[in-house]
Amino acid sequence: MTAAREVIGSSYMHWAKTRSVAKYNLATSGLGNVKLNELRVSLDDLEITEGGYGYQPLIQSIATRYRVAPEEVVTAAGTTFANHLAMAALIKPGDEILFEHPAYEPMLALARYLGAEVKRFSRRFEDAFQPEDLNRLVTPKTRLIVITNLHNPSGVLIDDSTMKRIGEIARRVGARVLVDEVYMETLFEESPRTSFHLGEEFVVTSSLTKAFGLSGLRCGWILAQRELAKRMWLLNDLFAATAVHAGERLSVVAMQQLEGIRARAKQLLDRNRQILNEFLDTREDLEVVRPEFGTVMFPRVRQGTSERLCELLREKYETSIVPGVFFEMPAHFRIGIAGNTDLLQKGLERLALALDEIRFIRG
Numbered sequence: 311m312t313a314a315r316e317v318i319g320s321s322y323m324h325w326a327k328t329r330s331v332a333k334y335n336l337a338t339s340g341l342g343n344v345k346l347n348e349l350r351v352s353l354d355d356l357e358i359t360e361g362g363y364g365y366q367p368l369i370q371s372i373a374t375r376y377r378v379a380p381e382e383v384v385t386a387a388g389t390t391f392a393n394h395l396a397m398a399a400l401i402k403p404g405d406e407i408l409f410e411h412p413a414y415e416p417m418l419a420l421a422r423y424l425g426a427e428v429k430r431f432s433r434r435f436e437d438a439f440q441p442e443d444l445n446r447l448v449t450p451k452t453r454l455i456v457i458t459n460l461h462n463p464s465g466v467l468i469d470d471s472t473m474k475r476i477g478e479i480a481r482r483v484g485a486r487v488l489v490d491e492v493y494m495e496t497l498f499e500e501s502p503r504t505s506f507h508l509g510e511e512f513v514v515t516s517s518l519t520k521a522f523g524l525s526g527l528r529c530g531w532i533l534a535q536r537e538l539a540k541r542m543w544l545l546n547d548l549f550a551a552t553a554v555h556a557g558e559r560l561s562v563v564a565m566q567q568l569e570g571i572r573a574r575a576k577q578l579l580d581r582n583r584q585i586l587n588e589f590l591d592t593r594e595d596l597e598v599v600r601p602e603f604g605t606v607m608f609p610r611v612r613q614g615t616s617e618r619l620c621e622l623l624r625e626k627y628e629t630s631i632v633p634g635v636f637f638e639m640p641a642h643f644r645i646g647i648a649g650n651t652d653l654l655q656k657g658l659e660r661l662a663l664a665l666d667e668i669r670f671i672r673g
């Protein structure tokens with residue numbers, strides 16, 4: 311077990327904030343940021359002070375969108391803080407949890423920071439990144455199973471029947487399942503599907519960050535059973551007390567305008583996914599599980615690791631991708647398709663040059 315005090319932050323987040331910026335940035339996994347003046351909002355829509363446990367109009371918007379009761383919604387600053395609040399309410403130091411591999415590193419670091427005894431389950435490339443059978447891994451001590459859907463880094467979707475089965479396995483030992491669904495929004499469904507409806511053991515986190523380019527609003531939430539949601543609100547009194555109210559107001563306005571944002575975002579992702587797929591068709595030196603949805607793919611180089619490729623791309627070709635080492639799979643790299651199409655095309659041209667230069671397959 312990693313002692314909580316050894317966790318001093320997130321290596322991935324630090325890299326993303328300080329090293330991922332490049333002219334051709336294929337490292338990001340969220341849609342380009344919407345500008346304030348693209349939202350139809352006036353100063354009269356805003357206010358700066360509101361007390362209590364969450365802003366009811368925002369809670370109501372989220373509850374309606376996911377077909378849940380308002381008492382089952384807890385708002386939080388982004389999925390990041392939603393994950394923190396959810397895990398803090400769900401686990402105590404020393405609790406055994408099952409965490410997917412490969413994983414979104416900040417969430418894994420968080421579990422360790424909270425003192426969990428982290429056991430891993432595999433989502434192998436060879437299994438198209440579907441989770442292995444958890445029956446073999448749960449024990450009576452397991453308190454929580456943590457999973458992302460869509461999966462970060464592969465973008466793969468887990469269907470409801472597999473997720474239900476994970477829920478049943480958790481229920482058998484009295485554990486919960488925490489599902490980070492931040493990328494599920496990129497399916498752009500009007501009433502988005504959520505595993506929250508699959509059983510009482512499910513706790514779900516998400517936000518407006520990835521699919522809508524609204525990261526700056528920090529509009530995140532947790533869907534949880536009422537008693538658990540109440541526990542999270544009380545715990546939040548120790549963390550954030552209340553949210554930035556102007557942000558809550560802006561989030562309500564944004565939620566009313568998701569339809570327009572959604573149409574643009576979906577068109578962009580469909581086009582860009584096709585471009586990346588066509589590029590991958592031309593590369594014998596890469597293997598990839600191709601997801602149907604989402605903003606990322608996680609290819610693997612056929613020999614060695616992707617480290618040199620990432621460095622060469624950055625230093626010579628002004629292009630960034632995410633080294634697989636951040637997901638504990640150094641042969642892979644994560645590539646994002648959420649930027650504008652021209653940038654993606656130019657970035658892929660550079661990726662082709664860098665791959666040709668390294669020659670992962672020697673002829």
Ligand SMILES: Cc1ncc(COP(=O)(O)O)c(C=O)c1O
Pocket residue numbers: 339387388389390391414458462490492516517518519520525530
């Ligand atoms: C799985 C996952 N959860 C959460 C986040 C962060 O989301 P937010 O900006 O809503 O905090 C990310 C960002 O990359 C992510 O990949």
